[in-house]
Amino acid sequence: MVIADKEFIINNQPFHGRDMLTLVDYTKDEITYLLDLADYLKDQKKQGIVFEPLKGKTLGMIFEKSSTRTRVSFEAGIYQLGGTGIFLSSKDIQIGRGETVADTAQVLSGYLDGIMIRTFSQETVKELAKHASIPVINGLTDTYHPCQVLADLQTVREIKGSLSGVKMAYIGDGNNMVHSLMLGAALMGMEFVVAAPKGYHPDVEITYKAKQLAEEHGAKISVTEDPQEAVKGANVIYTDVWASMGQEDEQEKREIAFEGYQVNEELLSLASSDVIFMHCLPAHRGEEVTANVIDGTHSVVFQQAENRLHAQKALMTALMGK
Ligand code: CP
Ligand code: NVA
Numbered sequence: 001m002v003i004a005d006k007e008f009i010i011n012n013q014p015f016h017g018r019d020m021l022t023l024v025d026y027t028k029d030e031i032t033y034l035l036d037l038a039d040y041l042k043d044q045k046k047q048g049i050v051f052e053p054l055k056g057k058t059l060g061m062i063f064e065k066s067s068t069r070t071r072v073s074f075e076a077g078i079y080q081l082g083g084t085g086i087f088l089s090s091k092d093i094q095i096g097r098g099e100t101v102a103d104t105a106q107v108l109s110g111y112l113d114g115i116m117i118r119t120f121s122q123e124t125v126k127e128l129a130k131h132a133s134i135p136v137i138n139g140l141t142d143t144y145h146p147c148q149v150l151a152d153l154q155t156v157r158e159i160k161g162s163l164s165g166v167k168m169a170y171i172g173d174g175n176n177m178v179h180s181l182m183l184g185a186a187l188m189g190m191e192f193v194v195a196a197p198k199g200y201h202p203d204v205e206i207t208y209k210a211k212q213l214a215e216e217h218g219a220k221i222s223v224t225e226d227p228q229e230a231v232k233g234a235n236v237i238y239t240d241v242w243a244s245m246g247q248e249d250e251q252e253k254r255e256i257a258f259e260g261y262q263v264n265e266e267l268l269s270l271a272s273s274d275v276i277f278m279h280c281l282p283a284h285r286g287e288e289v290t291a292n293v294i295d296g297t298h299s300v301v302f303q304q305a306e307n308r309l310h311a312q313k314a315l316m317t318a319l320m321g322k
Contacts, residue, residue, distance in 0.1 A: 015318035019129045019136045021122075023146045023183045024209070028217060031153070031187060037314035038154045038307070045080070045310070052082025053321050057113040059083060061139070064090040064119040065245045069281065070139045070147065073308040074116050074316075081313055083113070083320075090119075105131035114320045120246060135319040137312075142176060142246065143203070148280045149180040150315065151307035153188060155300060156236055158307075159276055164189035164218070169234035169271070171195050171227045172261050172288050173254070174202035177240045177280055182206065182221055186213035191220040195230035197257050227261055234271040238278040239263045239288045255287065264290040268298060276300045 019025065026034070044051050059078045061071065075085040090096040095104050105128045108115055115132060117125055118139040129136040138146055153163060160166050168185060170178055174196045182202060185192035192210075194202055201207075201223055214221045224230050231237055242254040242261075268275060277289070277299045285291040294301060 016321060017135060018319055020146055020315060020319065021125055021129055021136065021138050022144050023149055023180055023187065024213065026187075028187050028189075031150070031184070034150060034311070034314045034318060035154050035157060037317065038150070038311040039158065041313045041317070042307070042310040052080075053317050054078060054113075055082035057081075057083040057320055058111070059085045059114045059116060059316065059320070060088055060108050060112045061085055062088045062090060062093070062095070062115065062117040062119070063139075064117075065140065067118055067139070069305055069308050070116075070118060073312055074139070077309050077313040078316060080309075081316060083316075086112075101127045102131040104128070105136075106133075109133040114316065137315065137319070140176060142244070143206075144180045145176045145280065146180050146184075147308065147312055147315065148177065149184040150311040152181065152238075152278060152280070152304060153184055154307045154311050155278070155304045156276075159300060159303075160235060160274075165191070166236060167191040167193070167234045167272070168236040168238055169193050169195065169227075169230040170238045170240075171230065171263050171267070172200075172239045172258060173242055173244070174200050174223075175240060175244050177238075178202045179206045181238065182210040183213065186210040186219045186221055187217055189218045193222045193224060193230045193234075195224050195227040195261065197225060197261060200257060227267060228270055231267055231271040231275075235274055236276050236278055237263055237268065237271055240280055241282070241284055242288055258288070262288060262290065263293055265292060265296075268293055278304055281305055 061074055078085040101124055109132045114135045116137040116139045120142050122141045122143040125138050125141055157163050178194055179202055182192055210221045242258045243251045275298055277293055279301050283294055
């Protein structure tokens with residue numbers, strides 16, 4: 001789909017009012033549209049062109065976990081689109097004192113034009129979306145992180161020129177990032193391999209779903225325990241922390257389990273010569289990645305972090321525009 005002009009973006013709205021709970025709520029063409037729109041908005045911003053399709057609109061942002069990128073990119077993003085963001089820490093709103101998600105959803109629907117939520121259970125996000133009459137965006141759960149992957153796909157596409165056929169090797173924990181990356185890769189026709197130790201593989205049902213999608217879209221999904229094998233021919237190496245938010249108590253146990261799964265120069269040297277290194281951040285240098293890799297010439301982590309802004313502006317424009 002070509003982004004013809006501003007009118008096209010504002011008026012041609014097959015997205016209006018929809019939620020983003022997982023990437024597979026959308027088709028390949030729709031994800032491509034969002035990525036095209038993200039590139040367009042990035043370009044407009046770089047040229048200093050003001051574009052405010054969400055003037056007068058308000059996004060509520062519920063956080064039950066910490067955040068730097070998600071909070072700031074959504075808040076800056078809605079502001080740049082002409083709207084306003086309200087940060088709602090679960091410590092301060094009544095949800096933290098037991099008000100139901102269903103009641104919260106209905107109350108907030110009366111005030112806002114969209115809700116972004118970062119929480120623990122995917123069920124909470126589903127419950128919120130079920131009772132809200134406005135779009136709900138998943139800003140990370142224990143199971144998924146779709147907004148991060150939208151930005152990641154934008155980043156890979158802008159560097160590699162396309163997504164189909166690109167090989168991404170993910171090394172480390174089979175967590176929320178892997179689940180969303182796996183679905184995104186399957187949908188977009190990529191080759192995606194996860195190397196994770198026993199006991200830390202991605203969810204079996206999500207892997208099955210990704211493999212089914214992969215068959216439909218000419219993609220390839222696989223899981224191995226061998227990082228050296230996984231990175232062979234890889235154009236992208238991706239990793240994430242070994243202990244995610246909520247797993248802080250398992251830090252020591254995980255450091256032992258993930259020994260041998262560090263992304264370092266030796267592992268990088270086994271990949272394709274055009275390999276880029278990606279990490280959703282925050283990173284723990286010396287654990288899942290060495291400082292010389294994340295701060296080295298193959299790393300695109302800050303471009304990736306910046307694209308959170310552009311990808312989410314595209315998402316908000318599509319879902320919350322008129
Ligand atoms: N990558 C990411 O979602 O970062 P934050 O936890 O800082 O939002
Ligand atoms: N897997 C990490 C991602 C942080 C953006 C976590 O859930 O903490």
